[in-house]
Amino acid sequence: xxxxxxxxxxxxxxxxxxxxxxxxxxxxxxxxxxxxxxxxxxxxxxxxxxxxxxxxxxxxxxxxxxxxxxxxxxxxxxxxxxxxxxxxxxxxxxxxxxxxxxxxxxxxxxxxxxxxxxxxxxxxxxxxxxxxxxxxxxxxxxxxxxxxxxxxxxxxxxxxxxxxxxxxxxxxxxxxxxxxxxxxxxxxxxxxxxxxxxxxxxxxxxxxxxxxxxxxxxxxxxxxxxxxxxxxxxxxxxxxxxxxxxxxxxxxxxxxxxxxxxxxx
Amino acid sequence: xxxxxxxxxxxxxxxxxxxxxxxxxxxxxxxxxxxxxxxxxxxxxxxxxxxxxxxxxxxxxxxxxxxxxxxxxxxxxxxxxxxxxxxxxxxxxxxxxxxxxxxxxxxxxxxxxxxxxxxxxxxxxxxxxxxxxxxxxxxxxxxxxxxxxxxxxxxxxxxxxxxxxxxxxxxxxxxxxxxxxxxxxxxxxxxxxxxxxxxxxxxxxxxxxxxxxxxxxxxxxxxxxxxxxxxxxxxxxxxxxxxxxxxxxxxxxxxxxxxxxxxxxxxxxxxxxx
Numbered sequence: 001x002x003x004x005x006x007x008x009x010x011x012x013x014x015x016x017x018x019x020x021x022x023x024x025x026x027x028x029x030x031x032x033x034x035x036x037x038x039x040x041x042x043x044x045x046x047x048x049x050x051x052x053x054x055x056x057x058x059x060x061x062x063x064x065x066x067x068x069x070x071x072x073x074x075x076x077x078x079x080x081x082x083x084x085x086x087x088x089x090x091x092x093x094x095x096x097x098x099x100x101x102x103x104x105x106x107x108x109x110x111x112x113x114x115x116x117x118x119x120x121x122x123x124x125x126x127x128x129x130x131x132x133x134x135x136x137x138x139x140x141x142x143x144x145x146x147x148x149x150x151x152x153x154x155x156x157x158x159x160x161x162x163x164x165x166x167x168x169x170x171x172x173x174x175x176x177x178x179x180x181x182x183x184x185x186x187x188x189x190x191x192x193x194x195x196x197x198x199x200x201x202x203x204x205x206x207x208x209x210x211x212x213x214x215x216x217x218x219x220x221x222x223x224x225x226x227x228x229x230x231x232x233x234x235x236x237x238x239x240x241x242x243x244x245x246x247x248x249x250x251x252x253x254x255x256x257x258x259x260x261x262x263x264x265x
Numbered sequence: 266x267x268x269x270x271x272x273x274x275x276x277x278x279x280x281x282x283x284x285x286x287x288x289x290x291x292x293x294x295x296x297x298x299x300x301x302x303x304x305x306x307x308x309x310x311x312x313x314x315x316x317x318x319x320x321x322x323x324x325x326x327x328x329x330x331x332x333x334x335x336x337x338x339x340x341x342x343x344x345x346x347x348x349x350x351x352x353x354x355x356x357x358x359x360x361x362x363x364x365x366x367x368x369x370x371x372x373x374x375x376x377x378x379x380x381x382x383x384x385x386x387x388x389x390x391x392x393x394x395x396x397x398x399x400x401x402x403x404x405x406x407x408x409x410x411x412x413x414x415x416x417x418x419x420x421x422x423x424x425x426x427x428x429x430x431x432x433x434x435x436x437x438x439x440x441x442x443x444x445x446x447x448x449x450x451x452x453x454x455x456x457x458x459x460x461x462x463x464x465x466x467x468x469x470x471x472x473x474x475x476x477x478x479x480x481x482x483x484x485x486x487x488x489x490x491x492x493x494x495x496x497x498x499x500x501x502x503x504x505x506x507x508x509x510x511x512x513x514x515x516x517x518x519x520x521x522x523x524x525x526x527x528x529x530x531x532x533x534x535x536x537x538x539x
Contacts, residue, residue, distance in 0.1 A: 149372065151368040151369075151370060151372040152372055152374065154332075154335075154337050154366070154368070155366070155368070155372055155385075156389070157337065158335060158336075158337070158361065158364065158365070158366055159361075159385075159386045159389040159390065159439075160358040160361050160362070160389070160390075161389045165389055169385070169388075169389070170374070173374070173376050176376075
């Protein structure tokens with residue numbers, strides 16, 4: 001019994017807060033008689049979630065595929081760029097400002113442009129997800145590759161290791177934990193990227209993601225359904241984040257000392 | 266002939282006999298336009314098979330000297346040689362292969378098991394698949410005190426002492442002629458330190474390699490060394506021959522001879538501080 005309480009205790013407080021917030025919300029809507037279009041009660045949101053479940057599930061699946069593909073591309077492409085940066089200072093100096101541009105570019109502003117170039121399709125959605133989620137990967141992995149312990153570098157130099165050996169046997173393994181940390185940030189961003197892109201692609205009839213559903217429900221003034229879709233978005237973000245964490249923790253079991261995933265034995 | 270402060274006349278004659286020889290080595294560290302002399306016209310000679318300790322106050326250039334001899338830093342002027350072969354960052358691999366280094370921290374790769382960490386230098390040379398090399402590693406791991414059940418543990422599963430043992434085994438895996446040790450036991454407790462001192466003596470006897478050992482610990486320096494070089498302000502201030510006979514045993518540490526010599530060395534050190 002005691003251990004059961006201890007195991008559940010991290011969940012009790014957030015759940016309690018959630019319940020409190022829901023009740024307060026419901027009470028405010030009732031008391032002030034707020035119109036359904038402005039703020040639906042939590043019960044009607046839950047109802048909308050139930051009624052639209054099959055549409056939302058299908059849309060979530062579409063968006064998840066786009067976000068996942070975007071995240072994967074970011075991981076691969078971002079790591080390759082980081083390796084390039086770690087091997088050539090000239091390349092790093094020349095290209096880094098443009099990488100920062102990726103981070104600072106207002107994605108909402110360039111999404112329409114990308115649609116013109118790439119069309120109303122899945123590819124565009126993935127492209128936007130990549131643009132928004134690649135920066136943490138590049139930045140983290142580059143610093144992971146470059147900030148290798150000086151003694152370890154000396155150790156390799158004393159063995160007359162080649163540049164390639166230094167990269168594959170030391171720098172890349174040392175940067176894996178940084179890659180996972182970068183992907184944790186990128187996972188949320190890729191979902192945001194996919195949904196933002198869907199806002200613009202939406203209503204074209206060719207594509208049916210969560211973002212598309214949201215623009216449609218907004219136009220129809222179906223606020224409860226809009227909020228239900230919003231909940232699906234959040235769930236998607238959490239799902240992708242947990243997935244990255246799970247994969248990360250498994251991969252990094254060997255890297256125990258350099259991660260924050262597990263406490264030291 | 267051990268280490269000594271050579272005069273101009275005998276330098277040319279004797280450099281052939283010396284295993285490690287540094288003559289008139291000068292090195293400045295420059296940062297932001299400010300230059301600081303770290304090695305100041307330093308000369309040192311070590312003959313084959315000896316263990317020489319470098320003692321001296323912090324910042325006197327002990328570790329830097331070790332890194333110059335390892336070919337990790339180039340001196341600004343002067344000559345450093347191993348068996349007459351010049352040492353530099355660009356020395357041929359054959360010369361570099363004769364030298365091994367044990368760092369202040371174990372510097373193990375956390376994602377590799379003990380076995381693969383010790384194998385790393387051979388792996389880099391492309392020799393890890395050879396049967397006799399694998400036998401060498403097995404033997405080394407036994408010598409430094411690893412049970413075969415611990416060979417496949419990760420560094421995070423080992424104690425500080427075991428990590429250092431693995432680090433020493435790795436340094437010996439290439440069968441080096443020269444082992445450079447930069448305060449390897451500074452972070453360990455006294456019991457462990459004295460055990461590892463005995464291990465080093467055993468290794469030096471078995472592998473017949475020349476050791477240069479940086480330490481702050483006078484007792485350790487006396488126990489391990491044929492000679493002690495006291496460093497001060499970037500040069501060798503005094504060379505002391507240790508009068509205690511080999512083989513060394515732990516009980517010698519409490520002998521009156523040891524205590525008397527401790528006094529001699531500590532006086533030499535305090536002369537450097539003043």
